[in-house]
Amino acid sequence: MKAPDFSRDSIRAILENPFSAGLIARYPRPEFDTEDDVEHPENIPAPHVAGNSREILELHPGQHEALIPVGIWQAAGDLRRQKASSPTTAGKQKNIYVLSGIGRCWECFSATGQEYTLRGSTGGNGAGYYRCAYLHDSALKRPPKKQPRVAGVNLAFSERDATLADRHASLRAEKLEAQVDALMSRLVIPSDWHEAILAYYLTDEGLTEFEREGYNLRQSLKRYKELHLAGHISTAEYEQQARFITQRLDRLKPSARPDAQEISPLLHSFAESWRLLNNGEKRFLLGTLFAGLYFDHNGTLRRALAHEPFGELLGLPEDGLLQA
Ligand SMILES: [Zn+2]
16 A cells, blocks of 8 residues: 655644644634724735734644544644754743643542543742643633622532532642652563564554565575475584574664664663653653543542553553552
8 A cells, every 4th residue: 555645744734733633723813803994805904813823722622533642743742842942942841741631630530530631830939730620620610709609500610519629739740740750660661572662663664564674584594494404404504594694684673773772772771761851752651651640639649541561561550540
């Protein structure tokens, strides 16, 4: 099958568009001017958007199927921003919240079974915080304080919701992220996976492509073995041929490719490498490894739901529930 004829720019456009990740974005739009002369449209000045017209004001889940996981869309955006940032703006990296997209509210989940995400923000003191999206949403719907709240009238904010909202707090990003760091430092990638992971890093086809390249060599090795067993060639000749072929096979391994060296340290010493990743990279990896990381109102990690096989590699129970 022929690969779709995508240019680099169209791939970038797909990766950067939240629509691809199943989301609908709202952008700033020019405001209507009641002074406009609608009888003579030629007199209406060109619409002007205040601020950056590509700035995303809101994101909502769309009705359409996502082309790419939200994590990939976020990671693509992060990478683009990193590339675009000059040394003076490089400090912005700290505003990428490692747990956004993957952090979940344990309070909401345990009370209602619903998934509410944790959103990162910077407090007045410059420190990072996470807040449950539910708290954020219900705060918006909360009627003005002086107005007595009547149960059942404002359905968006019922009594039960108030109880749940009270079980929330702003969570210090440092505290949450330290627990995730501790969890990730337990991850050991089995050595027999290394070649396969490197292969996927190098090509979309993974090991298949490397196996195809080595096919003839392996067939030839098999043939020499048969010849030797049948007594047609000497042990010395067989061993010489076998050594020669094995060397060539080793050179075909993904790990032998110079461009594989970039992620090699990540495989051999994951805990070490994790500490060296920047926030955008950490967030991308967490999105690959986990379905959700749930924190309670104390900021304690209560559930770490990993995708297979990472749950096993991290020694997590199948349901991801941790001892409080
Ligand atoms: Zn919540």
